[in-house]
Amino acid sequence: QQQVKQSPQSLIVQKGGISIINCAYENTAFDYFPWYQQFPGKGPALLIAIRPDVSEKKEGRFTISFNKSAKQFSLHIMDSQPGDSATYFCAARGTGNQFYFGTGTSLTVIP
Amino acid sequence: GAVVSQHPSRVICKSGTSVKIECRSLDFQATTMFWYRQFPKQSLMLMATSNEGSKATYEQGVEKDKFLINHASLTLSTLTVTSAHPEDSSFYICSASTGNGYEQYFGPGTRLTVT
Numbered sequence: 001q002q003q004v005k006q007s008p009q010s011l012i013v014q015k016g017g018i019s020i021i022n023c024a025y026e027n028t029a030f031d032y033f034p035w036y037q038q039f040p041g042k043g044p045a046l047l048i049a050i051r052p053d054v055s056e057k058k059e060g061r062f063t064i065s066f067n068k069s070a071k072q073f074s075l076h077i078m079d080s081q082p083g084d085s086a087t088y089f090c091a092a093r094g095t096g097n098q099f100y101f102g103t104g105t106s107l108t109v110i111p
Numbered sequence: 112g113a114v115v116s117q118h119p120s121r122v123i124c125k126s127g128t129s130v131k132i133e134c135r136s137l138d139f140q141a142t143t144m145f146w147y148r149q150f151p152k153q154s155l156m157l158m159a160t161s162n163e164g165s166k167a168t169y170e171q172g173v174e175k176d177k178f179l180i181n182h183a184s185l186t187l188s189t190l191t192v193t194s195a196h197p198e199d200s201s202f203y204i205c206s207a208s209t210g211n212g213y214e215q216y217f218g219p220g221t222r223l224t225v226t
Contacts, residue, residue: 041220046217097208097212098160101154106152
């Protein structure tokens with residue numbers, strides 16, 4: 001059973017455009033929601049994270065929007081660049097520090 | 112940011128042999144370390160969670176006698192794939208969690224190929 005559902009599976013965006021990736025969860029006990037960026041052959045790198053008492057967090061071109069009542073959160077990448085082309089995973093932290101990952105979104109930013 | 116290293120980055124071994132992968136937190140003490148397996152173009156599959164000085168907790172379906180995990184110190188965890196078979200070929204990634212458990216930092220991964 002997928003604890004965190006992520007969409008879309010793949011995304012193609014023009015350079016300078018906005019990339020939006022969505023995630024949804026069911027378990028209200030989740031208390032931390034990070035996004036990870038992974039390049040081929042590398043481990044995931046923490047990009048940005050949010051806690052459920054905050055509705056939005058922005059770091060540079062990356063913004064997380066969090067809707068607690070809808071149990072959804074999304075990653076927005078503003079002014080997308082070819083270097084942002086990677087796979088993005090959302091995650092949620094549950095009990096015992098266990099993290100549940102989404103299925104990933106392959107982002108391609110075309111020049 | 113916190114740095115996690117893995118060694119080796121790539122390993123090729125013959126079927127039936129054992130392989131050890133090391134995971135180290137370089138600049139922080141990791142109370143909890145995690146081991147994941149990732150197939151091409153797929154998400155991370157949690158294999159086990161380990162806390163320093165105690166036995167690892169394995170996820171359902173993961174053979175604990177095949178994937179031996181040792182968390183000997185607050186900066187080192189090892190995964191040993193015993194009697195490896197071609198179906199064990201995969202990308203293995205470790206991560207380490209800081210004291211508060213919120214941040215989880217990943218290693219660069221180890222590509223295991225069993226011939």
